[in-house]
Amino acid sequence: MCRRFTTVSSLLLLTAGLAGFQSTQAEYGINFPPPAADVAQEIYDIHMLTMRIATFLLLVVFSFVIYSLYFHRKSRGYQADQNFHNTWFGNWSWVIVPALVLGVDLTIASNADTVLKKVWDVPKDEKLMDVKVTGHQWWWEFDYLDHGIKVESRYIPEEKAGDLYLREVDNRLVLPTDTKIRFLHTSADVLHAFWVPELAFKKDAIPGYVTETWSEINREGVFRGQCAELCGTWHSRMPLVVESVSPEKFQEWVNEQQAIKVATAAEAASTKTWSKNELMTKGKALYETKCAACHQVTGLGLPPAFPPLNGSHIVNGPVEGHLNMVINGKPGTAMQAWGSLNDLEIAAIVTYERNTWDNKTGDTVQPTDVALAR
Template sequence: MKRTNELIVALAVMAVIIVVTWGLFAVGDNMPGGVTPFSKDVYQLHNVILAVVTVIGVLVFTAMFTSIVVHRKSKDHEPAKFSHSTAAEITWTAIPVLILVIMAIPATRVLIDMEDTGGADINIKVTGYQWLWQYEYLEDGVSIYSTLDRESNRARQIGSGVDVRTVENYLLEVDNRLVLPTNTKIRFLLTSGDVIHSWWVPDLGWKRDAIPGMVNEAWTLIEEEGVYRGQCAELCGKDHGFMPIVVEAVSPEEYRQWIESRSSQQAADNADEPADVQQVSAADELAANAEQG
């Protein structure tokens, strides 16, 4: 009877652990599902593997604690006298290997998809600087700089007198957002002009380092319109915490209108630029080309 009661308690503990774990999922205490096919694949893979390891953990710890309680010395249990079991050793080696192989198959597929940057409709060069981002739309010749918005920048100053809780999206808003079209494959070419940075927007499902002298690639295809926020994820100096990333996903029609507007504005700004500044810029470009060539 006592053994039956102990078994019931062990099963109850297992049930509680499983219910609590999946209850946390239900209230959103989990990684974001994201808005791209890749991020959703990662999310589903994460949930499946978490479920597998949760079940394994519950079984292992339940067996361990049940054995500790049921076979404790105070109950006069005699320990087994065998030294080893070949069958048991093969079993506890083969089962984990099989589980890892089964989990590796979908994980490998997701990793292969993540690295497949071919067939992109838009190519964007992302350059990190201390402490801002430059985005260059290579097909359209549009270039923008994105830095912490003025309101957040003012509020973060010591002695500003501004309650940061009153600032909407404090430290997560920029002056110029990265505007992208939905349902379009976009390739990113990431590098840095000074130190190592890392471009990370959780809803896109990936993070890439921006390294001086190197170009890393990544891609995305955003399925839902909206605003998605991220940050530099590599310590890059004293203002590392003040270079957010904001992606605004719009319809392809709105994106094309935005590109045309930025192109016109950029052309007007270049036309208004003093001649001596243009000459300096041209000289700098020639010098850079000479160094590369």
């Protein structure tokens, strides 16, 4: 009866194991994402070589283990060899096995060293397109140095992003295919790290330093990454989205961005007196893009690091103090200087903050007021 029960149990376990194996077949294709650059492909190839070697060694080791468990088990009456350590293999296995392992390591390392040099050594004898990547708490800034374009990239809130929450941004990093691109990495505050797996590299952005990497994207597509350095409370809200397009489409995008830049500059430089409603509309959009990450859409902030603006003595105090805080920031705190915004943008944000939530100052700040405050 006991033997029969054991046999039935074994069959049930075998059946469950086969069923579990079949259910995992759908996930068999999970691996690194398909590379989008030649260097990334080389890294992928090293990964696959490592996995093949590891799988082969796993099979060899398990074969020995299974063989020993079956043929040397106690139920067969096998007696353990008490003098194995004095045999030829017993003496030399301590040298042979580590030597084989070292040989495997060196096989992988030699290829890896060559690829690493390609990743870190930026081509010097060719014309490259330069993109400066600046990490902020918690968003990315991309400067297309050859085109005079600046793009700010922030995560999209869950209600708008849906399934791509923390994987989608408002402005993607648009790059051309078949073009060597040099990335210049730095940070405005703490350590960040630019990481898009399909492009082959991960590079730290260090405050006060500029480091460089490069890539040449060989196909069109959308590639997602994220900040790979723990940079603070909202580290998870720093996704990266790269959209690669053909050189022709990229030039069209550049022309559009340059036209928007010219129109924005002209609008900000005009002497027009803006109505309160116009400033509130612009200010709401700008606040939710640039300020809400820290101070929240509700204006309640995240104390103590990010104080509330709703009911704030600065927001409800003199306009001059409010403008000074926005333009120059506050040293020693997370409040950075926003003087890089144009006069109209700052005027709109300040007007919105002073006339929303429970703040009802009634003030209307004009771009000329911001110009004087600078």
